[in-house]
Amino acid sequence: xxxxxxxxxxxxxxxxxxxxxxxxxxxxxxxxxxxxxxxxxxxxxxxxxxxxxxxxxxxxxxxxxxxxxxxxxxxxxxxxxxxxxxxxxxxxxxxxxxxxxxxxxxxxxxxxxxxxxxxxxxxxxxxxxxxxxxxxxxxxxxxxxxxxxxxxxxxxxxxxxxxxxxxxxxxxxxxxxxxxxxxxxxxxxxxxxxxxxxxxxxxxxxxxxxxxxxxxxxxxxxxxxxxxxxxxxxxxxxxxxxxxxxxxxxxxxxxxxxxxxxxxxxxxxxxxxxxxxxxx
Amino acid sequence: xxxxxxxxxxxxxxxxxxxxxxxxxxxxxxxxxxxxxxxxxxxxxxxxxxxxxxxxxxxxxxxxxxxxxxxxxxxxxxxxxxxxxxxxxxxxxxxxxxxxxxxxxxxxxxxxxxxxxxxxxxxxxxxxxxxxxxxxxxxxxxxxxxxxxxxxxxxxxxxxxxxxxxxxxxxxxx
Numbered sequence: 088x089x090x091x092x093x094x095x096x097x098x099x100x101x102x103x104x105x106x107x108x109x110x111x112x113x114x115x116x117x118x119x120x121x122x123x124x125x126x127x128x129x130x131x132x133x134x135x136x137x138x139x140x141x142x143x144x145x146x147x148x149x150x151x152x153x154x155x156x157x158x159x160x161x162x163x164x165x166x167x168x169x170x171x172x173x174x175x176x177x178x179x180x181x182x183x184x185x186x187x188x189x190x191x192x193x194x195x196x197x198x199x200x201x202x203x204x205x206x207x208x209x210x211x212x213x214x215x216x217x218x219x220x221x222x223x224x225x226x227x228x229x230x231x232x233x234x235x236x237x238x239x240x241x242x243x244x245x246x247x248x249x250x251x252x253x254x255x256x257x258x259x260x261x262x263x264x265x266x267x268x269x270x271x272x273x274x275x276x277x278x279x280x281x282x283x284x285x286x287x288x289x290x291x292x293x294x295x296x297x298x299x300x301x302x303x304x305x306x307x308x309x310x311x312x313x314x315x316x317x318x319x320x321x322x323x324x325x326x327x328x329x330x331x332x333x334x335x336x337x338x339x340x341x342x343x344x345x346x347x348x349x350x351x352x353x354x355x356x357x358x359x360x361x362x363x364x365x366x367x
Numbered sequence: 368x369x370x371x372x373x374x375x376x377x378x379x380x381x382x383x384x385x386x387x388x389x390x391x392x393x394x395x396x397x398x399x400x401x402x403x404x405x406x407x408x409x410x411x412x413x414x415x416x417x418x419x420x421x422x423x424x425x426x427x428x429x430x431x432x433x434x435x436x437x438x439x440x441x442x443x444x445x446x447x448x449x450x451x452x453x454x455x456x457x458x459x460x461x462x463x464x465x466x467x468x469x470x471x472x473x474x475x476x477x478x479x480x481x482x483x484x485x486x487x488x489x490x491x492x493x494x495x496x497x498x499x500x501x502x503x504x505x506x507x508x509x510x511x512x513x514x515x516x517x518x519x520x521x522x523x524x525x526x527x528x529x530x531x532x533x534x535x536x537x538x539x540x541x
Contacts, residue, residue: 146495270491
C-alpha cells in the first residue's frame with residue numbers, strides 16, 4: 088500500500104511552522120527560563136532573565152519574531168518508505184515554504200552566499216535533513232537557527248586516549264571560550280562518536296529534545312547533569328553579564344565511531360530555542 | 368534606574384559604572400558587520416561619512432522587517448565582538464556609545480578609555496521587547512544592505528546595562 092502526499096502540503100507546513108517557531112516560545116522553554124529566573128541570585132542576571140520572559144509575551148501579543156535573527160531555516164523531514172510524493176520537486180516545495188514564511192511572516196532575510204555576501208533575499212535555501220523511515224507518514228520539524236550561537240559551535244576530533252574526561256573538558260572549554268557571545272542562557276547539543284559530519288548532525292538533533300528531558304541512557308544522563316553543573320559554575324551568566332544561569336540544559340547522544348577516533352561536537356543554541364513539528 | 372539622553376555628553380558618560388541599569392532615550396544608529404566594513408572603508412579613503420559620528424550612539428542590530436502599524440520589526444542586539452575590528456577607528460572619530468551584546472576585545476576597551484566611551488549591553492533575543500521602545504526608524508544610508516542598512520532609531524526608555532564603563536571596568540569575566 089502506497090499513500091500519496093502532495094508536496095504543496097509540505098510547503099504550507101514549512102511556512103506555518105517557521106513563522107510560528109519564530110514568534111511563539113514553546114512551553115518547555117518558558118518553564119526553563121522561569122525556573123532559572125526564580126533560582127538566580129544575581130540582580131543583573133535576574134533583570135536579564137526577566138526581560139527574556141517579558142519578551143516572550145510581547146512577541147506573542149504583537150505577532151513579532153521573539154528574536155530578529157530568524158535564522159537559517161533547518162528542516163528535518165522523516166519520510167515513510169511507503170509514501171509517494173506528488174505535485175513536484177520536494178526540495179522546491181520546502182524552499183517555497185521558507186521563502187513564503189520570510190515574506191508573509193516578515194522574517195529577516197539572513198541567508199547569503201558565503202564569500203560574495205550576496206543575500207538570497209528570502210532565507211532560501213533551507214538546510215534540509217531527510218531520513219527514510221518505516222510507515223507512510225511524513226514527520227516535519229522546522230528549527231530556525233540563529234548565528235550568534237551557531238558561530239560558537241565546535242567540533243573536535245579527540246584521541247581515544249582522551250576518553251570521557253577529555254570530551255567533558257572539551258565541552259566545558261567550548262562554553263568558556265563562547266562566554267557571553269552566544270546569548271546565554273544556552274542549550275548545548277552534544278554529539279559524541281560517528282564521523283565528523285554524522286557527529287555534527289547528531290549534536291544538532293540534540294537541540295530538538297524537550298527541555299527537562301534527560302538522556303535515556305543513565306550514564307549519559309549523569310554526564311549531562313555533571314556538565315550542566317560545571318558550566319553554570321563558570322558564572323558567565325545571562326548575556327555574559329555574570330550570574331548562576333549560563334546554560335539551561337546539556338543534551339548528549341552517542342554514535343558508534345572508529346577504533347582510531349573520538350569525535351565530539353557541541354552545537355550551541357541561544358535561549359531563543361525554536362523548533363516546531365507536525366506529522367502529515 | 369538611570370535615564371540617559373542620546374547623544375550623551377562626555378561628563379554624563381564618565382559618571383556611569385559597569386553594572387548600572389540605564390534607560391536610553393534619543394537617537395541610536397543601527398550598524399552591524401557590513402555597514403561597519405563600509406564606514407571604516409570610507410574613513411580609510413578619507414571620504415566623508417554618511418552621518419555625523421561625533422557623539423553618535425551605534426546599536427549593533429539588524430532588525431526584522433516592520434509589520435504594518437509598527438516603525439520596526441524585532442530589533443535586538445547582535446554579537447558585538449564581530450565589530451571589534453572596526454570599533455576603535457570609529458571611537459577615535461568621536462562616536463562614544465556602543466550598544467550590543469557579549470564581551471569586547473582588549474583593543475576596544477583601550478580605545479574606550481582613551482575616548483571616554485561606554486559600551487552598553489542590551490538583552491540579546493529580546494527583539495520584541497526592544498522593538499516596543501523604538502518610536503521611529505528611518506533608513507539613512509546603505510539601503511542596498513537590507514537589514515544591515517544604517518537606520519536612525521528614535522528610542523524611548525530603551526533598557527540596557529553598562530557592560531564596560533569609560534574607565535574600562537567590565538562585567539565580563541576575562
